[in-house]
Amino acid sequence: AVVSTQSGHYGRGKTLLNRCQKEFFREKDDEKLIDGKIKQTQEDKTLTDQKRQDELEELYYQRSKLKKKMLGNINFIGELYNLNMISAKIIQMQCITNLIDKKNTGHLDDESIECLAKLFTTVGSKLEGDASEDDKKKQVFEDSYAQFKSLANDKNYPYRIRFMIQDVADLRDNGWKPRRQEAKPQKIDDIHREH
Numbered sequence: 001a002v003v004s005t006q007s008g009h010y011g012r013g014k015t016l017l018n019r020c021q022k023e024f025f026r027e028k029d030d031e032k033l034i035d036g037k038i039k040q041t042q043e044d045k046t047l048t049d050q051k052r053q054d055e056l057e058e059l060y061y062q063r064s065k066l067k068k069k070m071l072g073n074i075n076f077i078g079e080l081y082n083l084n085m086i087s088a089k090i091i092q093m094q095c096i097t098n099l100i101d102k103k104n105t106g107h108l109d110d111e112s113i114e115c116l117a118k119l120f121t122t123v124g125s126k127l128e129g130d131a132s133e134d135d136k137k138k139q140v141f142e143d144s145y146a147q148f149k150s151l152a153n154d155k156n157y158p159y160r161i162r163f164m165i166q167d168v169a170d171l172r173d174n175g176w177k178p179r180r181q182e183a184k185p186q187k188i189d190d191i192h193r194e195h
Contacts, residue, residue, distance in 0.1 A: 017086055020077050021094070027070045031111065034063045067111060074115045078122030088130045088137065091123055096144050108151065110161050116148055117164045124168070125176030145172070 041047070041055045077095060080086045099116050102108045131141040151157065152165040171178060 016080060017077070017090065020073050020080075023073050024070065027066055027073070028111075031063065031066055031070075034059055034066065038063075067114075070111065071115065071118050074118050075122055078119050081123050082126055088127055091119070091127060092131075092137070092140055092144065095119060096148075100144055100147050103147065103151075110157065113148075113151060113157070113161050114164065117168050120145070120148065120168045121171060124172060128172075128176070 038056060038059045041052060041059065044052065047055070074095075077086065078091070081088070081091045096116065096119060099112050099119075100108075102112055128141060131137040149165060149169050152162045152169065154162070
């Protein structure tokens with residue numbers, strides 16, 4: 001894996017990517033563990049209804065926290081690419097392709113699709129621009145994007161996931177410009193200038 005920065009240093013970017021990759025896969029393992037505990041708790045006949053509900057609530061909270069961390073990790077990787085600390089090849093081959101390839105091994109889970117949507121939203125514009133310079137890169141991008149977009153037609157996924165995919169498609173159709181600007185923190189002087 002080639003990791004580069006604008007100044008040509010390789011160490012820091014590669015270290016960050018490796019750490020993010022380890023975290024991502026560890027989080028997926030932790031998610032499976034939590035899902036197993038949820039199933040076990042649901043089937044445990046020795047628990048009172050209140051105790052079962054309390055334990056399930058805690059497990060759902062842990063899973064929610066893990067999901068936020070996973071999406072944050074994906075967003076961070078995307079931002080590293082936007083800052084030229086990770087090459088397009090890494091984003092395309094190690095991130096996007098690895099997530100999409102899960103489809104070939106069976107059902108692509110909702111969290112992986114959500115990660116793909118977040119990644120395309122974060123890096124789509126730059127990745128497509130970088131790929132447009134080379135026919136082979138452009139074809140790889142188009143193929144992976146087409147596979148991702150085709151998931152919107154799969155009735156096995158909930159509407160929330162299918163609409164998320166459609167939102168990414170709309171974003172690309174609009175030149176990777178969001179329909180509405182995301183609210184970000186502003187300085188007080190900037191707020192006064194706007195009003």
